[in-house]
Amino acid sequence: MEAKALQGGEFLCRKTNSNDVFIPEEFSEEQLMIAQTCNDFLNAEVIQNVNRLDEHEEGLMPQILKKAGEMGLLGVSIPEEYGGFGQNFVTSMLASDVMGAGNAFSVAFSAHSGIGSLPILYYGNEEQKQKYLPRLASGELLGAYCLTEPGAGSDANSGTTKAVLSEDGKHWIINGQKMWITNGGFADVYTVFAKIDNDRVLSAFIVERGFEGISFGAEEHKMGIKGSSTVQVFFNDCKVPVENQLGKRGEGFRIALNILNLGRIKLGANVIGASKRAITVSVMYANERKQFRSLISSFPAIKFKLAEQVIRVFANETTVYRISKNIEDAVEMYISQGLDKGVANVDAQRDFAIEAALIKVYGSEMLDFVVDEGVQIHGGMGFSAETEIETMYRDSRINRIFEGTNEINRMVVSDTMIKKGMKKAIDLLPEAEKVWAEIENLQETPTFSDDYHTRNQQYIENFKKATLLITKLSIEKLGKKIETEQEILFNLADMMMQLYVVESNQLRVEKMDKVIKKHDIDLYKDILDVLMYESSQIIYKAGLDAIFSITEESEQSKFVKALLHYTKVKPVNYINARRNIANKLIEENRYCFSNY
């Protein structure tokens, strides 16, 4: 019997088999070719121009974007009938991943091909799609997305930009101000969110640069991604033809949130390319720089850093493609049930909102870690504006802020998970109940199998129990108040995030070993061993924080004992594991742990 597909959030309360996950080692020839094309494009057009872009050379960014359009790279996710490449979800993530190595260009690319184009693809009527999509796919038109306002950031629905119908009923007249608009300085088409009359919720509109009443502020002076255009956009009696309303009245906030789901998972892919490049730059430097008459790459402290960089990037990559394939499968399922392609995409992405938020947080924090250690490996040179790693360090920081700050996204993870559990959409509560009963009779130390993969599966099962236990404890102790106890929501989000990431990697390494039969599997087992150990510690610490904050001292020992039990792993020699990983990287002199 075919196993029921895993639904969003279900990873917490259901087991997954390694055969049921997609891993990067399974990319098709065609997908690898697309990755190569993106890579070639970056090398030819972007990497050599990073400094010119950073100095904001007039017209350079739109020119490179248009070249990407001529090569078909802007329309990877746009269906062929609208002039795009019509690729599936996994392939579009792969393109975002590789393009992520393009610093500020990757932000402009993502804004155009994601939030700048997809609202029209997913919510536009046929006429709107025919009018805009082919030209957005070819780069003839460039896109931007205007949600944020000076007074409405995380609380996006509180915006005050207003739309009223003109007396002749032919135009929406928009007044208001948007800020932090990526590609704003040169885009031709803007998806703009505004409230009609005194509505409580937003509606959406397609606004062209040439419309009467739209104007633009000066370029913002930013910490990083300096090459990307970021401006304020002003609407002063801006006349938008009524046929340019996107979706139904009041549907704007839903559009904004759904597009953000996509933006989040795309960001999770984007940071892979960026971090792999940061690792390559770091190891190349470490393989050249000598101190104490030795290459610094020979020092264990530097090897430790290089290995940690690799482990986290690998972990992120695994997780992104697991989610991407889940979403792709859900899209196909919805289409087979008769849903329109756009609706199917939106619904599938919404189903995996927890995973999208989780990978946005994990990925952005992973990249910050990788570039920070990259600077450290470069020593003083890392602080010099002449090195690539300095730009990467500055460019990385924005990822924790846009597409929903990491604070907001952490709350999306745990809050949505709890709500899904309460609504019985997933079996969270019955599974948590079983753990609750089990902890009464726990043995002092868990026993583990001698078989490598079985043992790792047992760790994952226990991490799930730890997370379920603390989730249930929080619900019991806080009730409805949990929504405002943000520290606890953060503890739960960290446990869920780490669990999902490490489970994805356990499944990947098992599949690589048993199905792909990778000859150098020991290296990947080293990655998994360190990740498993580090995850156990993060899950333990987050759980402990919660227990100490929400229980009385007299009841704490039972929960602490259970948490310790469920986060135990059999230790391996972590120094050797990290050195093996670093030695391979040092030998290859580039990131070499994936097949693309």
Ligand SMILES: Cc1cc2nc3c(=O)[nH]c(=O)nc-3n(C[C@H](O)[C@H](O)[C@H](O)COP(=O)(O)OP(=O)(O)OC[C@H]3O[C@@H](n4cnc5c(N)ncnc54)[C@H](O)[C@@H]3O)c2cc1C
């Ligand atoms: C370079 C750049 C490019 C951008 N591009 C675009 C774009 O193209 N289009 C667009 O529409 N927007 C864009 N943005 C805006 C971006 O999405 C917002 O900056 C972001 O959503 C955060 O909003 P804010 O800056 O108003 O911060 P605020 O919402 O004021 O947040 C400030 C702090 O408070 C925290 N906080 C807020 N609410 C809560 C809460 N309920 N609980 C706990 N903590 C909370 C936040 O996490 C953050 O730490 C861009 C921003 C930048 C900097």
